[in-house]
Amino acid sequence: MGDKIVGIIGGMGPEATVDLLTKIIRATPAKRDQEHIRTLVDNNPRIPSRVEAILGDGPSPGPVMAEMAKNLEKSGAHFLAIPCNTAHYYLSDVKEAVQIPVLDMIEETVKVLKADNIQNVALLATTATIATKLYENKLTEAGINFILPAPEYQEKVMETIFAVKSGDLEGIQKYTDEIINHCLELGAQAVILGCTELPIAYKNKEKYKITFYDPTEILARAIVRDALS
Amino acid sequence: MGDKIVGIIGGMGPEATVDLLTKIIRATPAKRDQEHIRTLVDNNPRIPSRVEAILGDGPSPGPVMAEMAKNLEKSGAHFLAIPCNTAHYYLSDVKEAVQIPVLDMIEETVKVLKADNIQNVALLATTATIATKLYENKLTEAGINFILPAPEYQEKVMETIFAVKSGDLEGIQKYTDEIINHCLELGAQAVILGCTELPIAYKNKEKYKITFYDPTEILARAIVRDALS
Known part of the structure; x- marks a missing residue:
């Protein structure tokens, strides 16, 4: 107690x-x-x-x-x-x-990535989070290579986030697969679901050949x- | 705002x-x-x-x-x-x-049952809720007939509730079907999920031939x- x-x-x-x-x-x-x-x-x-x-x-x-x-x-x-x-x-x-x-939360997440010995990680986050370099700075300090989606995929990440916020169940699933395939093509071994709405879109993590880190x-x-x- | x-x-x-x-x-x-x-x-x-x-x-x-x-x-x-x-x-x-x-919450629930013109309703709740007569008194006032599970089924309701509380996923599903069949046999046209843990056990309401009322x-x-x- x-x-x-x-x-x-x-x-x-x-x-x-x-x-x-x-x-x-x-x-x-x-x-x-x-x-x-x-x-x-x-x-x-x-x-x-x-x-x-x-x-x-x-x-x-x-x-x-x-x-x-x-x-x-x-x-x-x-x-x-x-x-x-x-x-x-x-x-x-x-x-x-x-x-x-x-x-x-960001420090805690980077600590776990470091402990798991992750080398290359893709960040799925809002354009604003990316602009703040919150993850970038802490990952770089920890010696972890940091990968961002290309602009057209970043837009799809944002659309997925807003679909979660508005409860648009169809929109939530629309781009999930192609976003992950894009990260794999960029050489990511892991992905940070760096917006708290994203774990709601990626409920079936098992179907992807990538390791997910969920900061939530x-x-x-x-x-x-x-x-x- | x-x-x-x-x-x-x-x-x-x-x-x-x-x-x-x-x-x-x-x-x-x-x-x-x-x-x-x-x-x-x-x-x-x-x-x-x-x-x-x-x-x-x-x-x-x-x-x-x-x-x-x-x-x-x-x-x-x-x-x-x-x-x-x-x-x-x-x-x-x-x-x-x-x-x-x-x-x-109980008053709000009985208001909805009354508006829907429900005549016979079964109450699934903790033994303590039943003992307090919280639903019984308000349902009787509203002229709605009140049905309770037989003691051996009441025990199964309690086991389901505690399975939800302890996150026991197998226990949650164990008795759900037979509890509803029992309510139907007793003549209930509707059932009140009168413990806030029960809606978590009855996520697939569509499969049953009874109307569910979820106080939550x-x-x-x-x-x-x-x-x-």
Whole structure:
């Protein structure tokens, strides 16, 4: 019962937050309700668009995220997590707003890739995440070769992400296969599903001859590790 | 952007809370993140067992639920919802603790059954929910005939619920068919999945010749209705 409470700065998008909660439950060794960890979730889809802000076309979501972080800390959270890759561009806004630790999903993901000895990895992410170089910088530091889809495939990645956000079940499946084939052609041995909407599109990972890294899954395991520590 | 924020007293169990969040997303007419509603979720699986408390074998979860409700109100929730049927036995503790409205999932469910002109309905629920007569009283008031499974089938309902709670995928499917056949034999035209774990066991509703009422789904629609009103 002395386990820690995790606060989740969620809603970016709402589906991704639900996906994280599901993965936390699966990553927890529990047989009954009372063995699961407590999460405080601010599932706030009204946060200004990260993509629009980074591409120079909208207000920064940083202040809203900092406000949510403070509220979660006040409500009793012992540490925080953010289930949105792009939003990690504003990680320092969040860290400065609170006294409690904030998990870095991107750092956790790169740590796992490094431990698995991955050499060449493709990044599937929003154009905004790519523009921030969040993954690029950390992968390069770790000595991992970093592959990006060609522009026409990057557009297909974005269409897949927006299909998940709008619940367009047909659109979600439309490009999944050709995106992975493209990554294989570029020499990737692994792929980072670097937008929290993408694991929802790639539910059948077994059918592809590539290793998937799902930052949401990795974040879930880091949350359970820190909550039970 | 003037839409209301819903506070969710969750974690009873954690899967049921995730199921509610998923159903809220599906019930919301949204094309982009910013059109979804904001939820504040206290996903607290450490709440004392409702089943044990009601069957006379453990502390009341009422005070913890009241504390969570106050915290959610303070954090900015405009109204509250509780995705757990059995926990509705403590609804008055929650209502007394806060100034904001609290949705009654059981009342909302009976309203829908009444509007659909259902005459005979079977209740699948925890033994504790049945003991509280939460559904029985409201169904009787509404003039709807109320059917309970025979004791040996009630045990199979409980085993199914605990299989969901422990993530036992085989156990989840073990009795689903025979439970519904039993309800049909008893003359039920409809069945209430009166424990928030049960919709997770009955994902393939189409295969049965009975109408399902899922209180979690009904609660999700009520939340979206009230949040957007």
